[in-house]
Amino acid sequence: MSTLISHLSSGPLDIVGDVHGEIDPLLSLMHHLGYDEHGFHPDNRKLVFVGDLTDRGPDSLTVVNLVQTLTEAQRAQCVLGNHELNILLNQRKYDNGWFYGEEFADNGYIVPQALASNNNRDRILDFFNTLPIALEREDLRVIHACWHAPMMKSLRETEGVIALTEQHEDLIEKRTENSQLDEVDISLEHQNQNPVRRLTSGPEERIHSPFFASGKMRHEQRVPWWNNYNETFCVFGHYSIADGKPRGNQSSFCVDYGVGKRWTERRQGRTKGFTLKLAALRWPEKLIVFDEGESRQL
Ligand SMILES: [Mn+2]
Structure with a gap:
């Protein structure tokens, strides 16, 4: 298998939702699951992270440090989320300023956060570059946003996530440049037809009443892909259930509790x-x- 689709550890697992820099809840969760601070579990369980380790919470630096340490010691695995991808692609978003040493402000309120310096940036990028997009074994799949079987093939044919993203961006640009598609259609092509985007942030569709979210106007909305998913059980994150609505079906489960x-x-x-x-x-x-x-039981 290539590096972008890797083998999920055998044995019992604890699959952790989007951490987003929330180090204290992470340490507390590990404690309640029976892990010590080094990631050891007496029943030889392993941690799996669904990605989006960073941004928004108080200490992305310590979260990345911990997950990197656990991963390198082979006590945990982690897949790439769209927030790690943005940082890898050097795409400054409204909530990833910590990586660039800049504060995160929301309507004038400065969210307390540890900020990265030159000393940690390269180490973080090196770690993010090692993350697979998908993990699988016979009974279970883990991905950040969306499992889409036809696109898994392209993960097996490449080594680097940045190269794969850019290769598809170029193809989609060439294909759409002299087409009749408008700006929203083209943006949807980039979201839905680029395997890296689709797998790490999910399919989207056009809506007719634009709304404001996460710092910009949206002309697209997320598609609940899991409603039509009926393959090997898949655990994913990304779709925060902050609105109280669980996402998934008999073959899938979203573990991002916001x-x-x-x-x-x-x-x-x-x-x-x-x-x-x-x-x-x-x-x-x-x-x-x-x-x-x-x-509680699922
Ligand atoms: Mn996400």
Whole structure:
């Protein structure tokens, strides 16, 4: 197998949702799952991260450091999320300023965050460059946003995520430049036909009433691809269930419980009993464990 689609560890797993720089919930979740701070588990369980380790929360640097250490010690695996991809492609977004040493402000409120310096940037990029897009084994698949079987083929034919992204960007540009497609259609082509984009941030479709989200006007909306997914069980993140609606079906499960926006709860003075949580799905038990210790069966 190539580096972009890798073998998922055998044995029991704990698949952790989008961490988004929330180091304290991560350490708390690991504790409740029975891991020590070095990622050892007495029952030889392994951690798997669905990507989006960074941005929004207070300490992306420490989260990346920890996951890198665990991954290098082969006690954890991690797939690439769209937030890691943006940083790899050097695409400055409204919420990844920490990487560039810049504060994250929301309507004048500065979100408390550790900022990267020149000393850590190269190490972070080197680590992100090692991350596969997909992990699979006989009974289970893990991906950040969307499993799309026809596009998995292109992951097996390449080594580098940056090269693969750019190669498809060029192809799509050439194909659309003299077409009748408008700006939104072309943007959708880039989202849906570039395997790196589709697998790390999911398919989208045009909407007719644009709305404002994550710092810009949106003319597209996300497509709930899992409604038509009926293959090997797939765990994914990306689609924060901050609105309270679980996502997935009998063959899939979204483990992103929205901790990435916990700073909005902290800002209002909350210190525990958060609505927005970090969760892990225990496999094969199918038990959902949350960072404050509660759990429930899927
Ligand atoms: Mn994401």
